[in-house]
Amino acid sequence: MSPREKVQIMDQEGIRRALTRIAHEILEKNAGTEDLVLIGIRRRGVPLASRLSEKIKEIEGTSIPLGILDITLYRDDLSQLDYHPLVRKTEVPFSITGKKVVLVDDVLYTGRTVRAAMDALMDLGRPKLIQLAVLIDRGHRELPIRADFVGKNVPTSRKEQINVSLVEIDGEDKVTIVEKDT
Amino acid sequence: MKFKRKDVLGLEDLTVEEINLILDTAEPMKEIMTRDIKKVPTLRGRSVITLFYEPSTRTRSSFELAAKYLGADTSSIAIATSSVQKGESLRDTAKTLEAMAADVIIIRHSAAGAPHLLARWVSARVINAGDGAHEHPTQALLDMFTIREKKGGFQGLKVAILGDITHSRVARSNIWGLTKMGAEVRVVGPATLIPPDIERLGVKVYYDWEEGLKDVDVINVLRIQLERQKKGLFPSIREYTKLYGLDQQKLQVAKPDVLVLHPGPVNRGIEISPDVQDGPHAAINEQVTNGVAVRMALLYLLMTGGEKDEISA
Numbered sequence: 064m065s066p067r068e069k070v071q072i073m074d075q076e077g078i079r080r081a082l083t084r085i086a087h088e089i090l091e092k093n094a095g096t097e098d099l100v101l102i103g104i105r106r107r108g109v110p111l112a113s114r115l116s117e118k119i120k121e122i123e124g125t126s127i128p129l130g131i132l133d134i135t136l137y138r139d140d141l142s143q144l145d146y147h148p149l150v151r152k153t154e155v156p157f158s159i160t161g162k163k164v165v166l167v168d169d170v171l172y173t174g175r176t177v178r179a180a181m182d183a184l185m186d187l188g189r190p191k192l193i194q195l196a197v198l199i200d201r202g203h204r205e206l207p208i209r210a211d212f213v214g215k216n217v218p219t220s221r222k223e224q225i226n227v228s229l230v231e232i233d234g235e236d237k238v239t240i241v242e243k244d245t
Numbered sequence: 246m247k248f249k250r251k252d253v254l255g256l257e258d259l260t261v262e263e264i265n266l267i268l269d270t271a272e273p274m275k276e277i278m279t280r281d282i283k284k285v286p287t288l289r290g291r292s293v294i295t296l297f298y299e300p301s302t303r304t305r306s307s308f309e310l311a312a313k314y315l316g317a318d319t320s321s322i323a324i325a326t327s328s329v330q331k332g333e334s335l336r337d338t339a340k341t342l343e344a345m346a347a348d349v350i351i352i353r354h355s356a357a358g359a360p361h362l363l364a365r366w367v368s369a370r371v372i373n374a375g376d377g378a379h380e381h382p383t384q385a386l387l388d389m390f391t392i393r394e395k396k397g398g399f400q401g402l403k404v405a406i407l408g409d410i411t412h413s414r415v416a417r418s419n420i421w422g423l424t425k426m427g428a429e430v431r432v433v434g435p436a437t438l439i440p441p442d443i444e445r446l447g448v449k450v451y452y453d454w455e456e457g458l459k460d461v462d463v464i465n466v467l468r469i470q471l472e473r474q475k476k477g478l479f480p481s482i483r484e485y486t487k488l489y490g491l492d493q494q495k496l497q498v499a500k501p502d503v504l505v506l507h508p509g510p511v512n513r514g515i516e517i518s519p520d521v522q523d524g525p526h527a528a529i530n531e532q533v534t535n536g537v538a539v540r541m542a543l544l545y546l547l548m549t550g551g552e553k554d555e556i557s558a
């Protein structure tokens with residue numbers, strides 16, 4: 064693959080089918096929607112969580128609480144970055160104590176974002192359990208973390224970059240893989 | 246975006262982009278204050294020292310809580326019980342604090358420019374918490390945050406600063422900040438309490454409250470420093486209250502949805518009447534909440550985003 068060449072690994076239909084399957088898996092694993100809440104990690108976990116909640120509503124007929132988590136203040140690399148990641152609002156307008164929380168993100172890579180998200184959640188309350196749903200798992204974990212629900216497993220090299228585009232943010236639905244310039 | 250400053254000393258030299266970044270960052274910080282567990286680990290292991298050469302309750306505790314909510318450790322030096330009483334100079338005190346590995350020093354001093362000197366002497370970051378009658382940047386930023394939250398922005402907004410302009414660092418920081426953001430700023434007060442050349446800062450001067458407060462969107466009421474009366478700058482407290490104290494009657498000439506601010510502490514019934522202070526237009530207690538959020542934003546921006554050395558360069 065020549066540098067910067069993009070290969071599409073998921074299209075709109077692919078994303079839709081993966082999310083439909085994940086919605087069913089979430090319901091199966093948790094035996095319904097009781098005590099279930101979805102929390103999307105900014106940025107692209109947020110529209111994904113929203114879509115999952117709609118699918119769950121279609122399947123079960125019940126609405127489940129939807130929250131937004133900003134993990135910037137929990138990052139472990141703040142003193143090393145040479146820029147300021149913009150801190151945005153965490154919007155979890157319900158108690159997560161005793162709830163089954165499904166964290167939603169677009170890509171699972173090193174696991175550091177999920178570590179930060181779990182710390183952030185613990186500061187908001189004491190969930191009964193936390194599960195993780197991701198659209199793409201690309202491997203290369205640096206922490207002992209795994210996803211409960213995966214849209215697509217994509218073996219990658221560290222030199223590659225996964226770009227997830229979503230209609231709500233980017234105007235179209237697709238997942239591409241790009242060779243990073245080094 | 247990157248906040249490249251080592252220190253925050255005043256609004257005069259902050260850019261529009263920097264002010265927007267601080268105010269944008271303060272919004273999520275305010276959300277943290279509403280949680281059951283008001284603490285994030287962002288500044289864990291960092292130390293913040295407050296060094297106040299003048300009395301203060303809200304600014305100092307606001308800074309300390311802001312640092313603690315972000316996970317930093319804090320220590321405060323009360324001058325009355327410190328080695329300053331034994332004759333230690335500002336520079337030596339600063340060097341001592343630096344030797345204790347302070348990451349941020351927050352200073353209030355009666356001499357204008359003291360924080361600027363301190364910032365040159367130490368590699369720790371310095372935040373000005375008020376220097377003489379010069380600047381009080383975090384007060385202006387929290388006033389601006391409150392205005393933006395209530396009014397949606399600054400462009401074309403009419404803001405009146407009412408009272409003792411001459412001795413007020415709050416007034417100066419507000420003037421620099423608000424004019425930069427596109428607001429129309431006017432100062433209203435007796436001629437003896439308004440510096441003669443204040444127009445140079447881009448404000449309009451009014452000695453008459455009725456003209457000065459007409460159609461304004463915001464009135465920022467300054468504390469009248471009672472000791473000024475002894476210097477003969479105004480004849481009596483009663484007369485000041487009659488001519489410039491903000492009451493319902495004076496409020497009538499402003500816009501119907503006028504926002505009333507006061508940096509505190511309030512001389513109840515002197516510069517502002519109790520019914521206005523406790524009324525629906527005033528956001529005085531919200532200002533205190535916003536003050537913590539704005540200071541959290543500043544501490545976050547100063548202490549993250551790269552190594553200290555490359556930033557101060």
